[in-house]
Amino acid sequence: MPKITFITSDGAEHEVEAQVGQSVMEAAIDHGVPGIDADCGGCCSCATCHVFVDEKWRAEVGEPVDMEADMLEVHDDRRPGSRLSCQIPVRDELDGLVVRVPEFQM
Amino acid sequence: MTTADVGDTQAQGAPDAPPGFAERVMPLDPYQVELEAIDVAQPHLFQARQQYAYFERLRKEAPVHYSPSGEFGPYWSITRYEDIQYVDTHHHVFSSEPAIVLQDPQEELPMEMFIAMDPPKHDRQRKEVSPVVGPRNLAVLQHTIRERVCNILDSLPRNETFNWVDLVSIELTTQMLATLFDFPFEDRRKLTWWSDVATARVEPGGLCETDEERREILRECLTYFMGLWEQRKDNEDGNDLISMLARGESTRDMPPMEFLGNLILLIVGGNDTTRNSISGGLVALDEFPDEMAKLRANPELIPNMVSEIIRWQTPLAYMRRRANQDTTLGGHTIREGDKVAMWYASGNRDPEIFADADRLLIDRDNARRHMSFGFGVHRCMGNRLAEMQLRILWEEILPRFPKIEIMGDPVRVRSTFVQGYTELPVRLPA
């Protein structure tokens, strides 16, 4: 099972065991990682599952496309590495992934 | 939003109704009318709170439903949660232009609002103003808002019946807007007035009887705000909306009509919606007294309750879209140009998502999934501000008023768009 580390805005690290096939958002919710609201339940339509992918992982994780790109386009807090975590499916290659949780979800 | 008609929809002879068409008044019981003839967008149904019975039937029997005759012409009603979410997130197919209410704009108003624009223009304008109601600025505003909430609550009369809508809901919403704009406090009811004028239908006996009259009032609004802008453009540390726009790299050269459009959108967006969630919370807690008891025993439920109140009330019943190509949904072909109403009020009652959906449940575990703020690129920009106001309000109500007596039935707004109240008689025992 791939391990994912969420670093919250207070600097705390939460390492969780994720299931292949679920989304990074679902892995966070399942393990009670604070700071991810996921109001729309993973349909890419609320942007409250926003994370910053660690620089080392950006190439592997990839860039947002389609609706996710549209949602991030109007996001105030968009930075390099910004992704909506419900749109990142967990796969074996992501074992060790590190993402940062923003201070606020908007 | 076009400024035309987001309020009542009761006038006869709407301009875009087919010629010779006579609107059929819907009975209160949805089963007294053939499915094909259902036209739920009639204000009397909402005022009598029968819209939910219609929605229930539509969700079951015709979740993607075509009304051949509506006051503003034919339209589709989308009533299931998932279909609504689909339409809201497919903005390339379902356009927000030219209006987000069923009635098309009746006049050429130069004022433009990004809620009724599609990307990329929408995105540019939204990004210019959204930081003002973003979490960082809210942290700054929160103390002022709490102070004002306390003042309002402390000045309420005791042992006599008063209208909660007026003394609490309107007053608090207006003060919040004044805070946001750092608007001269003694003139604050002008904000409510401009908002009402901007959304009023021009008709005899209405708030504005002619287009000219309305333009005059909105011009006065613009002049007032331009004055504030002039005063503030050199103000380095103002955190209010006007200072931020006047200083902002990308906004300081904004043309006046765009400035006015953005201001009106914020005033209107934050006005009825928050006002009616404030009143709606009390109505709901009165209807479900067990929940009031639960709240008093567990005040830590307030944040979740706030989401649940916003779900239960659904302050804006729908947003309208227009198909900009032929498309299919739920086995039906929606034609290019067709109007589509996404009934959030129905999605929020969909039993597939919310068990026992008519009930207020302040500890409902998925309350945050409500669709009252919409979904997709137009998702409500003021959602965190609205939640913060409601949270602070209830945090301050609980310790102050051990008992709030509702002295009569609430009076509902006569509108198919704004779901709210004009009267809620309340008494606070001394």
Ligand code: HEM
């Ligand atoms: C409980 C309170 C509120 C409710 C239920 C509400 C509801 C909505 C809805 C349904 C939309 C359209 C979503 C869509 O088309 O998908 C919207 C958009 C918007 N709201 Fe709110 N709103 C509330 C409070 C506020 C407040 C307090 C403000 C500002 C101060 C505000 C400002 C806006 C703006 C600017 C938009 C346009 C966003 C865009 O088109 O990108 N709203 N709101």
Ligand code: FES
């Ligand atoms: S959960 Fe809503 S966009 Fe990801």
